[in-house]
Amino acid sequence: MAIQEADASEAGGQTVERLKEKTAKRHFSALQQLWKWLADREMVSLNPFENWQFKGGRAAQARDDWSEMDLLKLLETPWLG
Structure with missing residues (x-):
């Protein structure tokens, strides 16, 4: 099923199983x-x-550094303790 079809089906109230x-x-890495x-x-x-690259990245990259204060x-x- 194409992405557009899946989106339309979900908009119509149907549940569409998608890849995790x-x-x-994993598939992308193989390609x-x-x-x-x-x-x-x-x-x-x-x-x-x-x-x-996929959006996001590692949590450590997303966190802000601590301020000096x-x-x-x-x-x-x-x-x-």
């Missing part, structure tokens, strides 16, 4: 490697999957 994100990433292999052998002129407050707090 982990499954999609990336296949196209890399083809490009390395000059069987294709470009790899459409090169340098493409917050770090000082944390380190100046007496240990009560």
